[in-house]
Amino acid sequence: xxxxxxxxxxxxxxxxxxxxxxxxxxxxxxxxxxxxxxxxxxxxxxxxxxxxxxxxxxxxxxxxxxxxxxxxxxxxxxxxxxxxxxxxxxxxxxxxxxxxxxxxxxxxxxxxxxxxxxxxxxxxxxxxxxxxxxxxxxxxxxxxxxxxxxxxxxxxxxxxxxxxxxxxxxxxxxxxxxxxxxxxxxxxxxxxxxxxxxxxxxxxxxxxxxxxxxxxxxxxxxxxxxxxxxxxxxxxxxxxxxxxxxxxxxxxxxxxxxxxxxxxx
Ligand code: KIV
Ligand code: NA
Numbered sequence: 001x002x003x004x005x006x007x008x009x010x011x012x013x014x015x016x017x018x019x020x021x022x023x024x025x026x027x028x029x030x031x032x033x034x035x036x037x038x039x040x041x042x043x044x045x046x047x048x049x050x051x052x053x054x055x056x057x058x059x060x061x062x063x064x065x066x067x068x069x070x071x072x073x074x075x076x077x078x079x080x081x082x083x084x085x086x087x088x089x090x091x092x093x094x095x096x097x098x099x100x101x102x103x104x105x106x107x108x109x110x111x112x113x114x115x116x117x118x119x120x121x122x123x124x125x126x127x128x129x130x131x132x133x134x135x136x137x138x139x140x141x142x143x144x145x146x147x148x149x150x151x152x153x154x155x156x157x158x159x160x161x162x163x164x165x166x167x168x169x170x171x172x173x174x175x176x177x178x179x180x181x182x183x184x185x186x187x188x189x190x191x192x193x194x195x196x197x198x199x200x201x202x203x204x205x206x207x208x209x210x211x212x213x214x215x216x217x218x219x220x221x222x223x224x225x226x227x228x229x230x231x232x233x234x235x236x237x238x239x240x241x242x243x244x245x246x247x248x249x250x251x252x253x254x255x256x257x258x259x260x261x262x263x264x265x
Contacts, residue, residue: 004039004080006112006134006178012039012211013200019179019212021082021202022220025051025068029217030075038079040202042214043069043110045084045144050218057143062089062100069108082136083110087144090115090124097124101133114181116142118168122175129176137172139165140206141184154205156185166193173197181214182206184231205231 001008012019021040024030025047033041047068048060062085069083083104090097101113112134115121125135140155149155156162165185172180179200182190187207194201194210203210215232218224222237252258 001039001078003078006080009039009080009179009200009212010198013198019200019202021212021214022217023047023050023214024072024075024217027071027075030072030079033217034076034079039212040214041072041076041079041081042114043072043081043083043108044216045086046216048086050216050224056146058087058146060086062086062103065089066104066107069104069110073109080112081110082112082114083108084114090121094124094127097121098127098131101128101135102131105133112136112178114138116144118164118171122171125172125175125177135175135177136202137169137177137180138183139168139172139180139185140182140190143183152184154184154186156189162186162189165189166196169193169197169201173199182210184229205229 009019019040020038021042022033022038023042023044023046024033025043030041043065045057045060045065047065048054048057051068052060054060065083065086069081073081085097085100085104089100097115104110104113113128114136115125116138118137118139128135141152146152156165169180177199179202180197181202181204182193184205187209190201190203190206191209200211202212202214204214219227219232220235222234223239223242225239249258
């Protein structure tokens, strides 16, 4: 695929091709992720944690999301760029939701937006879709509602919550979303959802029975150390690698080894 579109992703599901998705919040990282052939780049509100050091995703603002998204968009040649609508930018009413989505599209050049929730935000999703803006859903563990849940543990283990999740997924499909993220739910339930709906289900901590996977790039690179959920596969230990590079540089500066004769004018 030359350029990934929302339609490409739906076609991929139909053909049984898995979808790869990673986060990026800046130009340099996005350029590497895009050139590696990752299908979807998510400008996640996890930037609130990863970039800004907040404990939750709640504090990040729409202006800050637009800054991150615009930086990512400038880097990409192939990937589809999906941008999270941050907490507080869409929950009050559908008009506000549409205004926020329009700002993201106009000011960042992103290709789609992602919103957390199902039935509760149905009207907002419809309004955004009616404006021609593609919407990705997000169900299961929805970090913007962390103070309602109380914990970041697995969601929908109980029958009642599982049923709501299935009906929300069906609702998102019917409303016209092009894909849904399912975060931290039992693998069996996630597979059932993926089988029930025709749009791609992208999992994080949702097992292997779904249509694609997403991870936070800084986590899979091992740049973050404290976050150790079972679903996280680390492909590098960049924390250790980077730390030793920084120490070496400091040593070289302090010993007078850097710069040497060929590293100056
Ligand atoms: O903000 C984010 O990084 C996300 C993914 C974890 C799905 O929403
Ligand atoms: Na998010």
